[in-house]
Every structure is written in C-alpha cells, then in structure tokens.
Amino acid sequence: MSITIKGKSGGVLEIAMQPLASYVDIRQSVSEKLAKNRDFFTGADAKVRFSGKVLSAAQKKELRRRLFMDYDIKNVTFADEEPEGLQEVGTVTTGEAPAESPNRVSLVSKDYFNAKSIFISHTLRSGQRVECEGDIVVLGDVNDGAEVIAGGSIAVMGALRGLAHAGATGRQDVVVAAQVLGPKQLRISGKIATLPDRPADVPEVAEYKDGTIVIRRLKPEKRIATRSE
Numbered sequence: 001m002s003i004t005i006k007g008k009s010g011g012v013l014e015i016a017m018q019p020l021a022s023y024v025d026i027r028q029s030v031s032e033k034l035a036k037n038r039d040f041f042t043g044a045d046a047k048v049r050f051s052g053k054v055l056s057a058a059q060k061k062e063l064r065r066r067l068f069m070d071y072d073i074k075n076v077t078f079a080d081e082e083p084e085g086l087q088e089v090g091t092v093t094t095g096e097a098p099a100e101s102p103n104r105v106s107l108v109s110k111d112y113f114n115a116k117s118i119f120i121s122h123t124l125r126s127g128q129r130v131e132c133e134g135d136i137v138v139l140g141d142v143n144d145g146a147e148v149i150a151g152g153s154i155a156v157m158g159a160l161r162g163l164a165h166a167g168a169t170g171r172q173d174v175v176v177a178a179q180v181l182g183p184k185q186l187r188i189s190g191k192i193a194t195l196p197d198r199p200a201d202v203p204e205v206a207e208y209k210d211g212t213i214v215i216r217r218l219k220p221e222k223r224i225a226t227r228s229e
Contacts, residue, residue, distance in 0.1 A: 003029045013046065017053040026053070027063065034071060046071065051079035065131070069149070069168055072190050117152065124148065124162065133169065144184060150174070163187075167208070177205040181215065188213050 002021035006014045017026050048067060055063075060078055067073040117134035126145025130136060135152035146162035148154055151169040159180035165187035167174040172189045181204040186193045188206065193213040203218040 001029070002026050003033070005033055008049070011047055013048045015048060015050050017050060019053050021053070023055065023059050027059075027066075030063065031066070031070075034067075046073045047075040047077075048073055049077045049079065054078075054080045065149075065168060068170075069165060069187070074170070123158065126162075131168075142178075142183075153177070172208045175205050175207045177203065177218065179203050181206065186213065 002018050002025040004016045004018075006016065008014045015030060050060075050063070055078065064076045067076050118130070118132050118136055120130060120136065120138045120140070123140035124130065124138060124142045124146035126143050129147040129149070130138075131149045133151040136148055136150040136154050138148065138154075138156045138158070140156075141158035142148055142156050142160045142162045142164065144161040147165075148156075148160075148162065149165045149168050151171060152166065153174040154160075154164050154166045154176045156164075156178035158178070160176070160178035160183050161180075162183060163185045164176050164183045166176045167189040168187075170189060174188060176183075176186060176188065182195060182197070184194075186195060186206055188208045191208065191211075191213050193206070195215070204215055205218055206213055206215050208214075
C-alpha cells in the first residue's frame, strides 16, 4: 500500500506516503481513495497534508492541481515544507521525477508545469493531456478523450470535443473559445458545465459571469469595402 489516509484534529486529512513507493503509485492511490469518498472530501473547507516522503516541486504542483480540479481542495500542504519543528521524523528524500506518459504531449517548455503560454500545432487525440499555467491555443481539434487544462484561457481553432478547464489556478477572468464548442466537460475556475448537442454554425466562447458559465456566439466582424484610388 503506497499511502495511508487518516483524519487529524482541525479537520486535516493526513495522507502518509510510503517512503519507498513510486510517485506514480502514490498519485494513483490518492485518486482512487479520494474518488471513493468524493462527497466527504470535496469542498473549500477540506485540508490535506502529505507526509512520509519528500516529492519534487513538479510532483507537488501536480498533486495540488489535481486536488483542486477534481475536488475543489485548495488547502494542500507538505510536511517537508513546514518549519523544522513541525516536520515528521523519518521522511526520506528522493530525486525521483514523475514518470512521463507516452501520450503526454511535448510542450514548448520541457517542464510543462512552468510553461506560461503555449501553442499546439496539431490535433489532440484521445488520451492526450496538455497542462499549462498560462494560455493554451490549439491549431487543430481536441478530440473526445483528450484534456486541455490551462491556468489562463483556452482557444481551439477546430472542434473542441474533449475536456477543457480554463482558470485551473483559480482565475475567473478567462474564456474557452472554439470553432466548434462541444466539450464533454467544460470547467472555468471552480465551475463545471456540460453542453447539450447542438448545431455549431458559428464559433462560440464560454466565460464566467455572475457565478455561472455563460456561452455566447462569436459573430464575424463586418468589413467595410474601400476603393483604392
């Protein structure tokens, strides 16, 4: 067993990681265990603390991102980041980097967690996942089963059929725009929306307004013809 979950005083959920467990196993176990108790753990008041193993900065950022996106948990801490007197004894430091998925899309920055804004020049297929702290522009389609997750806005020049999450870091001043807007799931900040099947004759944009996700059509600009002398 790669992790053990315990309830602590103050409403803190302690996730004790086995020192010799791989990061991939830890990440999978966290997802499975929290999914079984989604209603109990979900919410802004939930607090999660990881202990027992020192992870890399990229691994910590991924866990924080996943807990926020899947459970709206914003308060995530790690024992090794606490003052010396509060840390647990016996933690093991490892230099293990997160294993790369064969379907992970190569981004402009080799460390995709630190990429600011990126362009993807091709269609994203099912199973592919792109994450970026800034904006993401896809010069193609995002197929069903693909995921696009941005701290900023998302623009798809083709059809958006997969999952799109803009404002993944909590921003609300973001949009999701696509030539064909038909994602399986659409998220902006902490809000989730599912769109019914409908004809897509014009590009559309989704944005956050008054606590909900609003879809509006993008009308082409009128051009005024001019005659050269």
